Amino acid sequence: MAGSLNFRSRTRVQDLGRLPWGLILLISAMALIGVAILYSATYTNPREADLPMKQAVRLGAAFIVMLAVALVPLKVWFQMAWPAYVSTFFLLICVELFGVTGGGAQRWLQVGPIAIQPSEFMKVALTLALAAYYHKRWRDESGGFLLHVPALGLICLPAILIFKQPDFGTTLALFASGGILLFLAGLYKRIILSVIVLGVGSIPLVYSFVLQDYQRERVDTFVAQLTGQSVNLIDDGYQIEQAKIAIGSGGLTGKGYMEGTQAQLDYIPEQHTDFILTVLAEEFGFLATTGVLLIWALILALGLMIALRTTSLFGRFVAAGAVATVAFYILFNIAMVLGLLPVVGVPLPLLSYGGTVMITVATSFGLVCSVHLAKDDPLQAL
Amino acid sequence: MSSNRQVDPMFNxxxxxxxxxxxxxxxxxxxxxxxxxILNREKYQLAAADNSVKLELAPPQRGQILDRFGRSLASHRRAGRISVVPEQSGDLSAVLQKISQYIDLPRERQDRILSQARRQAAFQPVIVARELSYEDFARMSLxxxxxxxxLVEMASTRSYPRGRDFAHVLGYVSRASNDYIFREAFNTLNSSRDRKLDEALAKEFSGIRMSRQLRQDFFLTHPDEAGLLRAFHDTYGDVATLLKHRDMRAGRSGIELRAEAYLRGKSGFxxxxxxxxGRIIRELPSEDLAPVPGRDLYLTVDAELQKFAIDRFGGESGAAVVLDIDTGDLLAFVSTPAFDPNDFVNGISQADYDKLRFSDRYPLYHKAYDGTYPPGSTFKMVVATAALEAGIIDPEERVHCNGRYHFGNNTWHCWRRQGHGSVNMHSAIKGSCDVYFYEIARRMGIETLAETAKEFGFGQSWDLGLTGGRQGVVPNNAWKLEAQGEPWYEGETLNIGIGQGQLSATPLQLAVMTARIAAEGRLINPQIIGIGPKPGADIPGDKPLDRARMQRMKAGMFGVTSEAGGTALRAGDLGLGGPRLAGKTGTAQVRRISAAERRSGILKGEEIDRRLRDHALFVAYAPHDDPKYAISVIVEHGEGGSRTAAPIARDILAEALRQDSRRAPNYVQTAALAPGRSGGGGS
Known part of the structure; x- marks a missing residue:
């Protein structure tokens, strides 16, 4: 540790100036859009009146977390990669053993007054671990298949535990971002293809033997609405149908801020959390939804650019993994809201109300920034 | 660095x-x-509109009821109202507590609301307060x-701006009872079909609270009637949905009941x-689904004359009927005291209702139309006409009156103890000599007298399009055999001769009688509906009367008010300079005067309990030389016709002449615009 401190020749204040401010500005803009939409989504419901304020406060806190993460030298993150992964994994086992059940799933650990959700930390910890793994192993091995077997293990072990909670969304997120890292690390395309084929082929098996009843229902509903069959309009089917009506009725320019009948009249369950996009779509139309998608694409592209411009493998993998994690959330959430994927609880980063995903997004982009600050550091000393 | 270099290209x-x-x-x-x-925008926009838009039954605005000059007698008033849907509000008593912080809502009222809420489905609103003041409405809206x-909303309520003035004529509206709904559904169904549904069966069918299964079973056990029952079930459902709406009221009596179909209109959405x-956010434009308001109904009455007449009665109870002699239009149709129909619209409390029911002045009773009284001496023109028709006396023949009349073993008395001396027909009417009329009644017999009375319109009722209407009694032998199982005694004829005994008549009949005398025998059909559902022309039992005889009666009535010896000389002057009125006094005996009392001196009115005092009557027309208005007035327990009834009649007639109450009504033009409807009152 002493060495890492010695390595630093610049002060933190200088680091602050060298942060990728364009990226940060775009992220902040997206957060502000989120608060505005949240205000519209909640303002007719007196019980939800304080949510936008809460969200704004949390965003402020998340912003500070992001800067703090960014200013921790990448070297420190490198050193903490394994301890973080191992301890988070340990926490997941604790959840399995002593976890608190809430909302039908056993996801939380009660530590004094604080309830923590280790599966959220695992997304970042896994990225760090995989990056550290590949950073080290690339020097020893020439990149054969065996190189990727331990990496696959790193992904699967926590994924299985999280799936058992059950938390389908986070499991998918782990596989998606981990898979991307494996792909970037040079896993044979043949293997990737066969895994995809296997995965698709095993869907009926997963459906029959792995999924819980409520998850099966969601898939049923999803297939029904996708193929245009009449769906059970009471639960999930109702939600998707109402979401489509909200989005579709927004048209090109929308009904105007706080003028959406679907949104203001509470027709869409979870419209302030997972289904926040429906409010944007209804009140501001196609131009706004496309605009938000493009801003997100730009943010992700900027993150990826940082990965490409970084010298150290660790930095490259960390930045790419962080971008992949956030990208997964965005793509999955929007596809879900648009009726292209089953309804699985995946929030839309920075727009949906809720603190958990915000931590993931803040640490992810904090790491990207930290990578940016250390883009010329090969991390060879370690 | 070098290792990174190998990896870079592939990673990139x-x-x-x-x-x-x-x-x-x-x-x-x-x-x-x-x-x-973009592509499916329209489909989803329609779905979004569909989603949030609900259709709610909109009851029609009930038609107004107006007087002949277009003054409003029954209208609607918009007022703020609070209602609560228990299903959405949660704990109702807590909500009421909270509301009571903002508006006055006494404990008892809260309890009443709670018990009402328990009796109905949770999704139906209970009304917490109506007729909110502006401040309360604003406060609660906030x-x-x-x-x-x-829910805080504006609601339309039936209102009777003239309160008591037309209570008996208009009747009132209130919430429809289950019986009412049944009746309406039943009549609606049967009037539209050739095959009629049996009423008992329909009652049985609607009487049971039915599940779908029970209903199906009922259809199965009545295979022949299943189709009709099904149709009845649907009709009943439609009628009940509308009539049970919280803003819907149905006519319960009077014109409001009889003209229900005309006044109601058609419901919309x-x-x-x-x-x-399901919470209502706002109302969207719905003109295309708007309810069709009911039609306005015009009466022939003059609301100001009606009010004048009621005020003139003061605290007395009684009735007054003013007719336009040319058209038969009822210009005033007064029964006093009356109730305020506004009290009934939202349901009257039992205590208030009992107060009306048990009052010794019978405010619920339509005295002018349903009240039957012995006509007393006002009947003497009929008796005189009957005598002339029968030819049993020459009008100039003199009869001697010494105050007593003996027949069989009994003695009848003249109202004037010392007698009238020698009287002919004219002076007998003028002085209301009872002995003269005992004599001619005895000479002609009851059958002749009854026949003429019926020609005048006694013993029959006119359907005016209101509820009620009594016929009174014109007794004869056949009637008595049927009613009492005894034959007629000749002595009773003497009582009928002075308008007493079993004879009874309504104030309306007396007014028609007077109008027919004034019109010199022409038939007169009284009517009160100017524009509206007129009752079918019934075949009246009255007949045209001989003109010369009626002129003789008029002369007698003029004598009453304008010649020396007339019983109502003081009432003759209308106070309008020229024209006088012609009339006839009457006193209807309520109790029998015993021989002992007659010996010791008949008790004065003040000495008798009010309920036993005589009724005072007066019939009149004016002006005497060109009759336009006929009136009958009865003051219950008012003692002497000349003392209490005549001044009231005089003042009402004078007011009618002053105001020209019978001038052409406003609705004549309206009638011209509505072809196919039978013409208004104008002739």
């Missing part, structure tokens, strides 16, 4: 591939958004959005924007 290549994949996915999402928001299930929980 693959990163760009991944980015490309991501871009494709983003593109796919945008394509999907394009599909939903709070309601924070109180789920609480309101488009309401509701949220997912």
């Amino acid at each position: 290549r693959r990163a760009i591939m991944a980015a490309g994949g991501g871009a494709l996915l983003f593109g796919g999402l945008i394509a999907r958004l394009f599909q939903l928001q 709070r309601a959005p924070q109180m789920p299930g609480v 309101r488009r309401l924007e509701t949220n997912a929980a």
Whole structure:
């Protein structure tokens, strides 16, 4: 540790100036859009009146977390990669053993007054671990298949535990971002293809033997609405149908801020959390939804650019993994809201109300920034 | 560094591939958004509108009832109202507590609301307060959005701006009872079909609270009637939905009941924007679904004359009927005291209702139409006419009156103890000599007298289009055999000769009698509906009367008010300078005067309990030389016709002449615009 401190020749204040401010500005803009939409989504419901304020406060806190993460030298993150992964994994086992059940799933650990959700930390910890793994192993091995077997293990072990909670969304997120890292690390395309084929082929098996009843229902509903069959309009089917009506009725320019009948009249369950996009779509139309998608694409592209411009493998993998994690959330959430994927609880980063995903997004982009600050550091000393 | 260099190209290549994949996915999402928001926009916009718009039954605005000059007698008033839907509000008593912080809502009222709420379905609103003051309405409108299930709205209520003045004529509206709904559904169904549904069966069918299964079973056990029963079930449902609406009222008596179909209109719908929980957010334009308001109904009455007449009665109870002699239009149709129909619209409390029911002045009773009284001496023109028709006396023949008349073993008395001396027909009417009329009644016999009475319109009722209407009694032998199982005694004829005994008549009949005398025998059909559902022309039992005889009666009535010896000399002057009125006094005996009392001196009115005092009557027309108005007035327990009834009649007639109450009504033009409807009162 002493060495890492010695390595630093610049002060933190200088680091602050060298942060990728364009990226940060775009992220902040997206957060502000989120608060505005949240205000519209909640303002007719007196019980939800304080949510936008809460969200704004949390965003402020998340912003500070992001800067703090960014200013921790990448070297420190490198050193903490394994301890973080191992301890988070340990926490997941604790959840399995002593976890608190809430909302039908056993996801939380009660530590004094604080309830923590280790599966959220695992997304970042896994990225760090995989990056550290590949950073080290690339020097020893020439990149054969065996190189990727331990990496696959790193992904699967926590994924299985999280799936058992059950938390389908986070499991998918782990596989998606981990898979991307494996792909970037040079896993044979043949293997990737066969895994995809296997995965698709095993869907009926997963459906029959792995999924819980409520998850099966969601898939049923999803297939029904996708193929245009009449769906059970009471639960999930109702939600998707109402979401489509909200989005579709927004048209090109929308009904105007706080003028959406679907949104203001509470027709869409979870419209302030997972289904926040429906409010944007209804009140501001196609131009706004496309605009938000493009801003997100730009943010992700900027993150990826940082990965490409970084010298150290660790930095490259960390930045790419962080971008992949956030990208997964965005793509999955929007596809879900648009009726292209089953309804699985995946929030839309920075727009949906809720603190958990915000931590993931803040640490992810904090790491990207930290990578940016250390883009010329090969991390060879370690 | 070197190891990184090996990896860089592949990492970069693959990163760009991944980015490309991501871009494709983003593109796919945008394509999907394009599909939903641009291509299918209209479909979803329709769905969104459909979603949030609910149709709510909109009851029609009930037609107004107006007097002949277009003054409003029954109208509607919009007032603020609070109602609560228990299903949405949660704990109702807590909500009422909260509301009582803002408006006055006494404990008992809260209890009544709670018990009412228990009796109905939770999704039906209970009304917490109506007729809100402006301040209360504003205050509650402000709070309601924070109180789920609480509705503050403007509602239309039937109102009777002239309160008591037309209570008996108009009747009132109130919430329809289940019986009422049944009757309406039953009549609606049967009037539209050739095959009639049996009423007992329909009653049985609607009487049971039926599940779908029970209903089906009922159809099965009545296979022949199943189709009709099914149709009845649907009709009943429609009628009940409308009539049970919280803003809907149905006519319960009077014109409001008889003209229900005419006044009601047709229900429509309101488009309401509701949220997912069903809470109403606002009302959207719904002109195309608007209810059709009921039609306005015009009466022939003059509301100001009616009011004048009621005020003139003061605290007395009684009735007055003013007729236009040319048209038969009823210009005033007064029964006093009366109730305020406004009290009935939203339901009257039992205590208030009992007060009306048990009052010794019978405010619920339509004395002018349903009240039957012995006509007393006002009947003497009929007796005289009957005598002339029968030819049993020459009008100039003199009869001697010494105050007593002996027949069989009994003695009848003249009202004037010392007698009238020698009287002919004219002076007998003028001085109301009872002995003269005992004599001619005895000479002609009851059958002759009864026949003429019927020619005048006694013993029959006119359907005016209101509820009620009594015929009174014109007794004869056949009637007595049927009613009492005894034959007629000749002595009773003497009582009928002075308008007493079993004879009874309504104030309306007396007014028609007077009008027919004034019109010198022409038939007169009284009517009160100017424009509206007129009752079918019934075949009246009255006949045209001989003109010369009627002129003789007029002369007698003029004598009463204008010649020396007339019993109502003081009432003759209308106070309008020229014209006088002609009339006839009457006193209807309520109790029998015993021989002992007659010996010791008949008790004065003040010495007798009010309920036993005589009724005072007066019939008249004016002006005497060109009759336009006929009137009958009865003052219950008012003692002497000349003392209490005549001044009231005089003042009402004078007012009618002053105001020209019979001038052409406003609705004549309206009638001209509505072809096919039988013409208004104008002739």
